[in-house]
Amino acid sequence: LTFSQQVIKFSDNKNKWSAQARSEAVYLFYIGSDDYLKFAKNNPNPSDDQKQAFVDRVITAIEAELKVIYGSGGRKFTLHNLAPLGCLPAVKQANGNVQECVKLPSEMAALHNKKLLQLLVELSRQLSGFQYSFYDFFSSIKHRVIKSKTYTFETGMAACCGTGSVNGTSCSTNNVCAKPEDYLFFDGKHLTQEGNLQVGHLMWGADPVVVGPNNLRELLFLPLNTTVMLADIQDAMAAMSPKQNKIESLYDIKMMEAEMENQWLYQVGKAVSFLI
16 A cells, blocks of 8 residues: 555544544654655666655655644654665665665665655644654664674675575575574565664664654653654754764663663553554
């Protein structure tokens, strides 16, 4: 289903949940990767105007659907920005140079990410009660690709499952690696369980260097009549800027796992989810 089709399905079925349940629910999105990968494949040498025009189209479509969900009672929104798409094993393998990330897909993701954050800041001003959490997925993946061992992975280049120079395609039960936990990527486009575990921990409890203006835990318990809004878009961008040295000096995956487990058990008594 497309994003629009999913939102239509939600709107058609919204009365299955009370108004209070819809307003207290957290709506989580990661969307746009396939759009930009297709654009980069079909437009290998786009002009700056073409790049920006396509990003604007995608952001406008996302804005329209977020407003539909808001109109159906949604108030709490969690969005990832996009990963550096040129660093995906499938993309590097297709490009033929697996030692470097492909420029155009990652550039498109970066343009999208800037516009997406601007959109969320603007919606928090326009729409009463609009609350959001914005996770810097781009930096998280970039750091783990470049310095994988810092983040407990043996490699951030190749995938665990697949064929080709970096296992970028044709993942099947016949070509799965022996130790998936050593890999950031499971297949050409998706993270391993360990990769997703680290991402989940960061979304749930990291500070504004990684996720802001609320992390997911804060957003979940933020009163509906409270809006946490950064002063302006420049402040939002500054809050989300990567501080690699700080992240590396503080990063201890085992300690983080223990702390997060305790926080989950203490703060979440009952949770339900649905997929549309």
